[in-house]
Amino acid sequence: MQNSKKNKDKILFFYLPLTLMISFTVFPIYWTLMTALKSEGDILKRPLEYVPLAPTLENFVMAWNNVGFATYFKNSLIVGVSTVLIVVVLSTLSGYALSRYKFKGKRSFLLMLLCTQFIPRSMMIIPLFVIFKNLGLISNPLSLIITYAAIEIPFTTVLMNGFISNVPRELEEAAMMDGCNRLQAIRFVVFPLLLPGIVATAVFTFIYTWNEFLIALMLTNQQSKFTLPVGLSYMMGEFNVNYGALAAGSIIALIPAVILFSYAQKHLVNGMGGAVKG
Amino acid sequence: MHVQGDVDLPVKNPSKTKKMKKRKMEKWIPYLFILPSFLIIVSFLFYPIGTVFYYSLQYYDISAPYYNKFAGLDHFKRIFTEDDLFLPSLFNSFKWVVSQVGLQLILGMILALLLNQTFKFRGFVRAVAFIPWAISGVLASVMWSLMYNEHMGVINDLLMRMGIISTPQAWLSDTTTAFIGVVIAEVWRGIPFFAITLLAALQSIPEELYEAARVDGAGRWKSYIHITLPQLKNTIVLTTLLRTIWEFNNVDLLFNLTGGGPAHSTTTLTMYIAEQAVHGSNFGYGSALTVVTFGILFLFAIIYLKASRFEREGD
Incomplete structure (x- = not known):
């Protein structure tokens, strides 16, 4: 008797809500994938097919070759990888300084990093446009790379500071004793131990650049330089929307972010805990 | 190395000067290490923000640069007295932020509590x-626009099968449903942020607290109210504040799903600014709007932190 009540409780208060939440999460992704796998005629057919009866990859071919997703993908990749490289190097250096040294202005620097978190991103689009127009860098990936790096570095610096503080100081002191200079000690002793932290930082940064829309929209006005979000948005706004190709393009844009995220999400739960509390 | 030939060095111990020299160098190392980050943050975050304040006092139109001149407070006067979109947009921003943060927090909390249980394939x-x-945001816009679509949308199909509606609706071009439509799509995207941060915080609550409560005969609900919530308070205050600022600024879904329409029913203040910046060329006025928005957010953040006594109780 009691056991069956316990089971009922578990179903009502655990399995049922969990199933509902997961269905709510998964369904939009499922529906996009199914739309991408249907031919143009099947997408509009009534009654709706919840599982395509004649699945096809023609939308993916179309999106990649004819609509421009190959270009958007390449542009997003260039911006993402370059930003990650800059952010990882610079935030490792500044995180190292914060973690290993006491110096005048350290508190001010930390305060400055904190302040950046409260800067509304939408405030920046007009002045950034003016700055990069004057520099002649509109529609140049460099403008996005610099801006994204500036936006990400404050957070990743704090993140790296935490990761570096976890590496025992004695290890690099021993290396310096053995004749390494400081940069060599960082390169050969600290860096390998930091690798998991660096991967988390890199994934964070990459997903941000991969997904950012408003700044990319503002700083790009040539279709050949669009990143994926700008390209998707452009396609959505067209008069005759090709829904199949749009859905396929979305799935293409989705895959790298989701793979990286699934890989790093454990670090995220741990890292977030530290970041939010600290 | 060169010390070898230094006969007339006044110091007895040559290695000491070397050490001192090295220490002097060491003093500069942290500054050297933070310099690149510092420069990039100042040049591309703080400097642009500074120029917004400058432009807000100028007539500054990139399509008609010959009219550019000092404007004084003209833009601000216009915002508060003549602009028919300002107050409705501010109200929409308020609706947007409250519904987003409220729903995301509640659903994120439920999800975090569920995922904190032990079960198979967790x-x-x-x-x-x-x-x-x-x-x-753009991807989420695409996904939800496919589902909301009047002709091929799955939401119409499901609701018609259940007999809730009899004819397909154009959810996003109807002033009564457009706003709530975008809200649902953005809530979908925002739940994990709260779930992740709250789950992290849940995991740091010591198990003994719950055991003690169980000994005292407290049920699940009671121990949630008296143990879990107080332990999560700082996380909730901080995440809701960050999320409020974030959602206030977030236009990705509004821009792509409704474009602020129909009839400006989904135009938030940030959407209004984005429209001015992307489609318009009157950067002076757009900057003034930005400054006002910044002021509102700043005021909110201070009041919020004071009211929630975050600092005093923060560890």
Whole structure:
């Protein structure tokens, strides 16, 4: 008797809500994938097919070759990888300084990093446009790379500071004793131990650049330089929307972010805990 | 190395000067290390923000640069007295932020509590539940626009099958449903942020607290109110504040799903600014709007932190 009540409780208060939440999460992704796998005629057919009866990859071919997703993908990749490289190097250096040294202005620097978190991103689009127009860098990936790096570095610096503080100081002191200079000690002793932290930082940064829309929209006005979000948005706004190709393009844009995220999400739960509390 | 030939060095111990020299160098190392980050942050975050304040006092139109001149407070006067869109947009921003942060917090909390239980395939279920966190606003817009679509949308199909509606609706071009439509799509994307941060905080609550409560005969609900919530307070205050600022600024879904329409029913203040910046060329006025928006957010953040006594109780 009691056991069956316990089971009922578990179903009502655990399995049922969990199933509902997961269905709510998964369904939009499922529906996009199914739309991408249907031919143009099947997408509009009534009654709706919840599982395509004649699945096809023609939308993916179309999106990649004819609509421009190959270009958007390449542009997003260039911006993402370059930003990650800059952010990882610079935030490792500044995180190292914060973690290993006491110096005048350290508190001010930390305060400055904190302040950046409260800067509304939408405030920046007009002045950034003016700055990069004057520099002649509109529609140049460099403008996005610099801006994204500036936006990400404050957070990743704090993140790296935490990761570096976890590496025992004695290890690099021993290396310096053995004749390494400081940069060599960082390169050969600290860096390998930091690798998991660096991967988390890199994934964070990459997903941000991969997904950012408003700044990319503002700083790009040539279709050949669009990143994926700008390209998707452009396609959505067209008069005759090709829904199949749009859905396929979305799935293409989705895959790298989701793979990286699934890989790093454990670090995220741990890292977030530290970041939010600290 | 060169010390070898230094006969007339006044110091007895040559290695000491070397050490002192090295220490002097060491003093500069932290500054050297933070310099690149500092420069990039100042040049591309703080400097642009500074120029917004400058432009807000100028007539500054990139399509008609010959009219550019000092404007004084003209833009601000116009915002508060003549602009028919300002107050409705501010009200929409308020609706947007309250519904987003409220719903995301409640649903995120439920999800975090569920995922904190032990069950089979927990790791996998967690990964799946967090996926929307990695999905961009534009992608979410595409996904939900496919579902809301009047002709091929699955939402119309499901509701008609259930007999709730009899004819297909154009959810996003109807002034009564457009706003709530975008809200649902953005909530979908925002739940994992709260679920992730709250789950992290839940995991740091010591198990003994719950055991003690169980000994005292407290049920699940009671121990949630008296143990879990107080322990999560700082996380909730901080995440809701960050999320408020974030959602206030977030226009990705509004821009792509409704474009602020129909009839400006989904135009928030930030959407208004984005429209001015992307489609218009009157940067002076857009900057003034930005400054006002910044002021509102700043005021809110201070009041919020004071009211929630975050600092005093923060560890």
